[in-house]
Amino acid sequence: MAADLSDAFGLEHLAAAVVAKAQAGGWTVASAESCTGGLVAAAITDVAGSSAVFGMGFVTYSNEAKARLLGVPAELLERHGAVSREVALAMAEGALRTAGSDVAVAITGIAGPGGGSEAKPVGLVHFACATRLGTVHAERRFGAPGRGAVRHSSTVAALELVDEALKRLRQAGVA
Numbered sequence: 001m002a003a004d005l006s007d008a009f010g011l012e013h014l015a016a017a018v019v020a021k022a023q024a025g026g027w028t029v030a031s032a033e034s035c036t037g038g039l040v041a042a043a044i045t046d047v048a049g050s051s052a053v054f055g056m057g058f059v060t061y062s063n064e065a066k067a068r069l070l071g072v073p074a075e076l077l078e079r080h081g082a083v084s085r086e087v088a089l090a091m092a093e094g095a096l097r098t099a100g101s102d103v104a105v106a107i108t109g110i111a112g113p114g115g116g117s118e119a120k121p122v123g124l125v126h127f128a129c130a131t132r133l134g135t136v137h138a139e140r141r142f143g144a145p146g147r148g149a150v151r152h153s154s155t156v157a158a159l160e161l162v163d164e165a166l167k168r169l170r171q172a173g174v175a
Contacts, residue, residue: 011159025169028053029103030105031106031157038059039151070095072091072094076090084126085126088126093135094129095130103130103131103162107158127157131165132174154173
């Protein structure tokens, strides 16, 4: 139980740091989530004052939602599959555009316990974070520690990407 609490506090600390940095820079953040099902948005909005920096999040679990809400081209989904670098990038860029935010993070992966394959195993998660400076991608392979663990680790990784994006905006002097 103590390990779970320390993980929760670590997540809370990271989310609070993201909110504080976004507030300090006057930037806004959005999320586009698939396998995390809104956990990134929940972590951010758990922070008091987050409404000043978090306008919206998208839970786009289905391909149809990714296409309709974020503008992910059907061709990308068909060619690469929902769990891919290409789709993560398109999700982040679509969320940035749709939300009109300064930073948008996207997460798409296979939390398990089923749904994996040799090419795309359980625990494979693609992340993308978009800003007006560009879009970065990260891939993580968490293994199969359980659905909740993959989702939690993915939430932490997504918040770390947002934190790094906010640092880049500050370093670039983006107002």
